[in-house]
Amino acid sequence: xxxxxxxxPVGERSWWLSKALTAxxxxxxxxxxxxxxxxxxxxxxxxxxxxxxYELTERAPDLGLVLLEADVCGAxxxxxxxxxxxxxxxxxxxxxxxFGEDEGVRxxxxxxxxxxxxxxxxxxxxxxxxxxxxxxxxxRAGDWQxxxxxxxxxxxxxxxxxxRLRPVDAAGAxxxxxxxQFRGGVFTPDLATIQxxxxxxxxxxxxxxRGVRIYEGTPMRELHAGHPAEVVTPGAxxxxxxxxxxxxxxxAADPHWSRAFAVAVDYMVVTEPIPERLGEIGWATHTGxxxxxxxxxxxxxxxxxxxxxxxxxxxxxxxxxxxxxSLKSQRLAELAASELLRLFPQxxxxxxxxxxxxxxxxxxxGVPFFYTAPSGNxxxxxxxxxxxxxxxxxxxxxxxxxxLGADDEWARLPVVGPPLTLVPPEPLRWPMVQSMSWLMETGxxxxxxxxxxxFARCAAGRVFDAYCAALPRDRRRR
Ligand SMILES: Cc1cc2nc3c(=O)[nH]c(=O)nc-3n(C[C@H](O)[C@H](O)[C@H](O)COP(=O)(O)OP(=O)(O)OC[C@H]3O[C@@H](n4cnc5c(N)ncnc54)[C@H](O)[C@@H]3O)c2cc1C
Numbered sequence: 001x002x003x004x005x006x007x008x009p010v011g012e013r014s015w016w017l018s019k020a021l022t023a024x025x026x027x028x029x030x031x032x033x034x035x036x037x038x039x040x041x042x043x044x045x046x047x048x049x050x051x052x053x054y055e056l057t058e059r060a061p062d063l064g065l066v067l068l069e070a071d072v073c074g075a076x077x078x079x080x081x082x083x084x085x086x087x088x089x090x091x092x093x094x095x096x097x098x099f100g101e102d103e104g105v106r107x108x109x110x111x112x113x114x115x116x117x118x119x120x121x122x123x124x125x126x127x128x129x130x131x132x133x134x135x136x137x138x139x140r141a142g143d144w145q146x147x148x149x150x151x152x153x154x155x156x157x158x159x160x161x162x163x164r165l166r167p168v169d170a171a172g173a174x175x176x177x178x179x180x181q182f183r184g185g186v187f188t189p190d191l192a193t194i195q196x197x198x199x200x201x202x203x204x205x206x207x208x209x210r211g212v213r214i215y216e217g218t219p220m221r222e223l224h225a226g227h228p229a230e231v232v233t234p235g236a237x238x239x240x241x242x243x244x245x246x247x248x249x250x251x252a253a254d255p256h257w258s259r260a261f262a263v264a265v266d267y268m269v270v271t272e273p274i275p276e277r278l279g280e281i282g283w284a285t286h287t288g289x290x291x292x293x294x295x296x297x298x299x300x301x302x303x304x305x306x307x308x309x310x311x312x313x314x315x316x317x318x319x320x321x322x323x324x325x326s327l328k329s330q331r332l333a334e335l336a337a338s339e340l341l342r343l344f345p346q347x348x349x350x351x352x353x354x355x356x357x358x359x360x361x362x363x364x365x366g367v368p369f370f371y372t373a374p375s376g377n378x379x380x381x382x383x384x385x386x387x388x389x390x391x392x393x394x395x396x397x398x399x400x401x402x403x404l405g406a407d408d409e410w411a412r413l414p415v416v417g418p419p420l421t422l423v424p425p426e427p428l429r430w431p432m433v434q435s436m437s438w439l440m441e442t443g444x445x446x447x448x449x450x451x452x453x454x455f456a457r458c459a460a461g462r463v464f465d466a467y468c469a470a471l472p473r474d475r476r477r478r
Contacts, residue, residue: 005337007269007352010328014080015270015308015354016197021072026201027208029073032215032236038066040403041231041240043220045069046078047388048246048381050203051396052403057210059400065212066238068231070219074200076248077388080358082268082298082310083130084288085389087112087190089165090138091366093151097469098365099414105159107414112164112190114390119192127202130195130303132286137168137176139185141291141343144447148186164188177283179343185292193286193300196389220247225375242403245380246395249359252320259422260369261361261383262433263317267332268310271340272351275305281344283307293448294440294461297339306353309340313441316434317359319426327357335441342448360386364468365420367391370398370413379403383419391415436464 011018040056042049045067053067069075088095088111096104115133122131140147148167156162165186173182208214215233222232228239251257278284278301288300290311299309312335317326333355341347363369363383368391370381379402381395388395394410401411423429443457 005334005341005352007330007333007337007355010267010330010333010355010357013075014197014268014356014358016083016195017074017079020074020079020195020197020201024201026205029069029204029208029214029216031217032068032233032238035237035239036066036213037064037228038213038238038240039063040065040242040244041229041238042067042244042246043223043231044076044246044248044250045073045200045204045214045216046076046246046248047200047203047392048248048384048395048399049244050078050200050207051393052244052246052381052399053207053212054203055396055400056403057207057212060404061210066240067207067212067214068218068220068233068238069214069216070250072216073204073214074197076250077358077360077384078200078392079197080268080356081196081389082308083194083196083300084136084298085115085118085192085194086136086387087115087164087188087390088387089152089156089188089190090149091152092155093149094366094469096155098367098420101155103414105155105161110394110413111390114393115190115192118194118393125202125206127199127206129198129202131192133192134286135187135189136191136288136290137173137185137187139173139179139289139291140183141179141181141293142448143183145183145292147184164190175282176285176287177289177344178281178346180345181343191288193288195303223378225373225378227375227377229377242377242379244399244403245378246382246399248382248384249317249322249361250320251361251380251382252317252322254320257380257382258320259425260419261363261385262423262429263320263322264360264362264386264437265315265317265327265329265357266310266360266386267313267315267329267336267355267357268308269333269337269352269355270302270308271306271347272353273305274307274347274350277347277350278305278307281346291343293444295437295444297336297343299340299343307340309336312336312339312444314437315357316430316437318430322359327359329357333357360384362386363419364423366468367420368395368415369419370395370402370416371418372402436460440464
């Protein structure tokens with residue numbers, strides 16, 4: 001790591017959310033103060049909850065909808081992320097491993113379709129979310145980084161989709177942005193960068209316009225099964241025919257979901273505005289960039305000509321205890337900042353204006369699950385695993401179908417059902433996953449410094465891959 005990188009303390013709110021709230025706080029959504037009833041009560045105002053409410057207003061406009069959010073809509077990962085509204089071609093081999101080739105490809109195609117659909121949604125609702133559909137370069141940033149995943153490319157070729165992941169050489173990669181580290185990579189057009197907190201706030205605006213009753217500052221304390229089901233908040237109760245739980249990483253505190261995923265914490269930093277320096281490194285478009293290390297780095301331009309970068313390492317939360325120090329690793333924020341300077345030494349001396357973090361519900365298989373309890377009226381959409389922007393949009397359609405009892409393509413997706421597999425229980429999980437992620441992070445760093453990765457660090461990567469893949473091959477849901 002570079003010693004002379006100065007990063008502001010990791011903030012409580014993401015830079016994206018602070019900007020979005022300052023620009024437009026939106027209509028007030030007070031906390032729920034008295035008992036209420038609804039057809040559907042959605043708990044959690046991140047993308048999963050907001051898209052579910054949106055889909056229900058599209059398909060059943062007469063339903064009475066209530067959405068309860070503990071903080072403000074977009075306060076979780078949805079307002080803190082990199083803003084890569086992304087396909088999943090790069091994880092196609094895993095999807096096919098879990099779901100079978102045809103189902104895996106079908107699911108990946110649906111995710112990729114969401115990028116264009118979001119563009120249509122932006123136009124339809126005149127939504128100001130800084131949407132740029134300009135693709136992403138998965139760069140090989142150093143000789144030590146692996147080349148493109150050939151298994152995924154072969155699957156794409158078999159399905160006539162080779163053009164979705166296009167290999168580029170070093171010159172092609174450096175045409176996106178001139179990093180001396182770039183050796184080549186692959187480009188896909190199926191990604192848009194957005195201002196994520198603005199998307200959360202615009203979804204909130206559209207829902208309010210459609211009559212959804214949103215209560216912010218209203219955490220669910222208890223959920224009682226029944227017909228109707230009952231959600232208890234600090235000051236009131238909401239009774240509803242259906243309840244949909246979309247509380248993201250926070251669901252880990254619920255014994256039902258305590259082994260459905262681990263809670264990891266990702267960090268981002270943003271530079272000061274640097275329009276001239278962006279020109280110097282030739283980053284003229286809004287094409288996003290990720291590298292190919294084990295602890296991937298991702299970076300993109302902002303609307304006001306800054307660079308936002310995250311990744312390179314992960315924090316881990318013990319059990320479901322999100323908050324306090326578990327979200328405040330200055331080391332991991334500085335790591336992301338110093339990696340920007342390693343990729344682009346031309347930016348030496350750049351100032352960093354903000355740092356933030358967000359918790360993520362990381363399922364072992366890296367795919368979400370959409371589950372309906374045997375009662376038929378309690379639903380959950382969780383486990384988005386650090387890449388939930390398109391899966392939450394698909395998830396909104398899926399959860400709406402589950403609520404409406406529709407037997408359609410969304411309700412038949414292979415991600416419908418309980419989690420594919422469980423994570424180990426605490427107190428085993430924290431030391432196990434944290435030490436693997438630390439070995440992977442330090443292994444990446446040793447290699448970028450030209451040192452051997454070392455036996456333990458190579459083994460950690462392989463153990464981690466085996467841990468994630470240790471599922472029955474080709475596990476189709478139906
Ligand atoms: C730093 C970072 C970078 C990322 N980058 C990307 C990226 O570029 N692309 C991508 O696809 N994904 C990315 N992700 C992951 C992505 O942000 C998530 O997968 C996605 O936002 C999950 O949405 P969600 O609605 O499930 O959860 P959240 O957005 O976390 O929403 C859950 C909501 O529930 C609320 N809540 C919690 N408990 C309660 C309760 N008891 N009662 C009521 N409300 C409650 C929370 O306040 C929160 O608002 C990133 C994540 C982070 C943290």
